[in-house]
Amino acid sequence: MSTAPSQDTETLRVELGERSYDIVVGAGLIKDAGKWIAPVLARPRVVIVTDENVAAHYLAPLTKSLKDASIRVDAITLPAGEQSKSFAQFEKLCESILALGIERSTTLIALGGGVMGDLVGFAAASILRGLAFIQVPTTLLSQVDSSVGGKTGINTAHGKNLVGAFYQPKLVLADTATLNTLDRRQLLAGYSEVVKYGLIDSPDFYEWLENHAQALIDGDMDKRRHAVLTSCAAKARVVAEDEREGGKRALLNLGHTFGHALEAETGYGDALLHGEAVSIGTVMAFDLSQRLGLCPGQDFGRMLAHFDALKLPTDLRRLNAGDWTVDRLMAHMSHDKKVEDGKLTFILANRIGQAFISRDVQNKDVRELLDTWLKNKI
Amino acid sequence: MSTAPSQDTETLRVELGERSYDIVVGAGLIKDAGKWIAPVLARPRVVIVTDENVAAHYLAPLTKSLKDASIRVDAITLPAGEQSKSFAQFEKLCESILALGIERSTTLIALGGGVMGDLVGFAAASILRGLAFIQVPTTLLSQVDSSVGGKTGINTAHGKNLVGAFYQPKLVLADTATLNTLDRRQLLAGYSEVVKYGLIDSPDFYEWLENHAQALIDGDMDKRRHAVLTSCAAKARVVAEDEREGGKRALLNLGHTFGHALEAETGYGDALLHGEAVSIGTVMAFDLSQRLGLCPGQDFGRMLAHFDALKLPTDLRRLNAGDWTVDRLMAHMSHDKKVEDGKLTFILANRIGQAFISRDVQNKDVRELLDTWLKNKI
Incomplete structure (x- = not known):
């Protein structure tokens, strides 16, 4: 078993014409994030959106790596949990991002699990009718499921994910080392989506x-x-x-x-x-x-x-x-x-x-x- | 000057690959709407969204024409005015449409001015990540401006139209007879976008x-x-x-x-x-x-x-x-x-x-x- 960080990385190209993008998978990617992210930015400015739990582990190293790559970084931290995928939080997030005086060339980074990916992806699809966004999924579920497919969205009174957009990221960084901070229950829950691909x-x-x-x-x-x-x-x-x-x-x-x-x-x-x-x-x-x-x-x-x-x-x-x-x-x-x-x-x-x-x-x-x-x- | 209704109509094809659509322009189109709309529906079911002012003039004839064409019609009437382009109204509209038990094959119809086109277009882009929609613009401004370009959206605390989607309609019916119910001030305001095309x-x-x-x-x-x-x-x-x-x-x-x-x-x-x-x-x-x-x-x-x-x-x-x-x-x-x-x-x-x-x-x-x-x- 290799534990060498950032060396054993593999890249998968998702081919979708002009919306094609790379998924990079490996252990320790977050602390080298600047190296991967800088080349895909229209301009060196990002807004990281994350939740309180994930922020405690990964916001500091991600921010540092991006700043070391001369990227301007703002960060917004939301409450953790599915309730963040509401209309109310969507509005708050959009307003918070706009309050930073962002431009069309600013890129959003979703740091966290599926909730962050879905919510931030929909915000990225919608703010100024489309900002670039990057996914840094930190759960097994989001690494295998939310990284591909471009589905973003929020929940409604009538059901989950009923309002959203098909919107592709510019890049996905799946740092497998983040799975070490997941509890076993979350890991197993994510595994059910892994085994699904075998079964299909x-x-x-x-x-x-x-x-x-x-x-x-x-x-x-x-x-x-x-x-x-x-x-x-x-x-x-x-x-x-x-x-x-x-x-x-x-x-x-x-x-x-x-x-x-x-x-x-x-x-x-x-x-x-x-x-x-x-x-x-x-x-x-x-x-x-x-x-x-x-x-x-x-x-x-x-x-x-x-x-x-x-x-x-x-x-x-x-x-x-x-x-x-x-x-x-x-x-x-x-x-x-x-x-x-x-x-x-x-x-x-x-x-x-x-x-x-x-x-x-x-x-x-x-x-x-x-x-x-x-x-x-x- | 010809006043013959529904005869002097002209059609403009907007070429956008698989997102191409027709703009039909003429006097009296609304009362023949079923004829134009039925062929572009995936299934014969629509939800008309309009505002109180426009509903008073055109909701009944539009509904009748669609029902005569064996189309199932639901209608949602919102308050008139720019304040309908808010996050709160967007949420309410999405929930109201979902409450009707709509399916992916249901088509939304925006009946009204630019506010309706922008709001309903964004709802169409977002509900179930994309419902088909049709524009029936009833102001000069929306007939010349909102009919083309696919810009939809709502207003934010930080500015107008800062959250939305690029989303194309399946059809635009611009009934020039509706301009008779516009007051002169609205007509002139719309004209400033007409003359813009000459100036450009x-x-x-x-x-x-x-x-x-x-x-x-x-x-x-x-x-x-x-x-x-x-x-x-x-x-x-x-x-x-x-x-x-x-x-x-x-x-x-x-x-x-x-x-x-x-x-x-x-x-x-x-x-x-x-x-x-x-x-x-x-x-x-x-x-x-x-x-x-x-x-x-x-x-x-x-x-x-x-x-x-x-x-x-x-x-x-x-x-x-x-x-x-x-x-x-x-x-x-x-x-x-x-x-x-x-x-x-x-x-x-x-x-x-x-x-x-x-x-x-x-x-x-x-x-x-x-x-x-x-x-x-x-």
Whole structure:
């Protein structure tokens, strides 16, 4: 295992025509950030936006590195947590950035997890109708998920991420050393998005994860770099074919239709992290696939065994689901953005590594599945 | 003069690759709207957003025409006025639209003036990260200005239109009959954007306007259609070359750097309409051009005579500018989006119909001009 900082870095180019950009992955990137960031700036001026938790660890070294590269740095620190993705915080952030007297050539840097990436990305898309922005994701989830795809946004009274923009960063710096300050629960939640890429269309990557996921979770930097890079590359392949989510990109929602319903029911809070909801949702998607006779039961068993071995959450029994109802979960799902013409879209699988988009799942089959899960009959 | 409704219509195609769309101009389009709108909808469902004033005249006929075309119609009516372009109204509008249970295939229709176009356009760009939208502009200003260019946005504490998106409509229906319900002041304010296109790069159009502007203002439908179409075509030419405002598009800001400072000083309200500010600002831009020896004094005199003949506002003396200062106006201008690297951008002119972008105007020359104007020494 290599621990040499900033040497074992790898770069992935996300090809999107004139919106192409690099994702740099490696341990210790933040303290060398100036070197990577200076070349992509229109002018040497940035505003870093971060949250209180992340600021404590990384704001000082990031600022120092940028200043050493002769970049003018302002910083805005927000409260940590999902509640920052509100209209109110969006307004406050936009006004705070404008109050700095920024110009069109100023670049925003989102330093933190998915909340920062989503919020700052939408602010960057909107302020002066578009400022350049750079992502420095500090969680496993945001390194593999928010780094690619250009989805930004805030939450609404009617659901999560329902207002936002498709907006690409100029650069992503994924410093795998930041994962050392993540607690195990957050790491596991992020891992559910990593394994998703194996389950969608990469049986080889899935097998590699079966062998190496435990080491990755336990802190092996090489394994982390490989997993982050492979996940980003997998996502980038899908996004390059379908930037604005008309078709194939829906595959990335494996586990998310069910997951969003669980998050809605638990209030999008600490009771159930997004990655945890996706973990349970992915198990449900495979369970639905096998119940419909689309996927061999042994593949469902194999993925369930892997999730259980890592202690990923896999069923509703651990949630306080006593008073949940099938009707309520169905209602949450029908508010999902992925609804088209009143029909729910599910990502199902024929095998591990062979996911597909289905728009013809019958409501009664979904209801039956939910009923079984709610009754703990798995 | 032809008054035949819906027959004398002309269509302008705005060429922007896959974001291309048509602007249809003619008298009486709203009551035939279903015919024009049905073919561009992904699914037959729309949400009309309008303001109280416009709703009183046009919401019923627009709704009827759409329903006659088997389109499902919801409508949201907002308070009239610039204050609707706030973060608070943006949030309320997004939530109201989501509350209707809309889908990605739902289309928004902005019915009204520039405020509606800007606000609804930004909501369309942002809700579910992008709904299709259609503009039905009902003022001369919005027909010639907001119909082309894709600029949407809201106001901030730090200035107008500082948060928004570049977002193109699927269709613009400019019904010139709606101008009959505009008061003369609004018509004249809109005319200042019409004449701008002549002044920028179309000396022939400028000359046509010298001969026909009075008839256009007085209600000649053929002249109105020609003026709206020619203005949209002129703007479309510039925008097609520079969709995201990196270069040539700045020409469209003729009169706007000064104009924005005047609007900021008067509070963006009824004291000074946007078009009135642009009118005075355009006169100031030509005055600056001739003072710098760039433009013959006779061209300045010619444009001033035309503006005065139509009774367009042409100088600060009619505003309550007694306590204004050069410093405050300079400060307003330096908050304009068009500032780059601390330098103000001005649109100046070598002749009528030969405008150009200048980034090397000296602050002292601008201060001198403002000082002269504030002292009523014109």
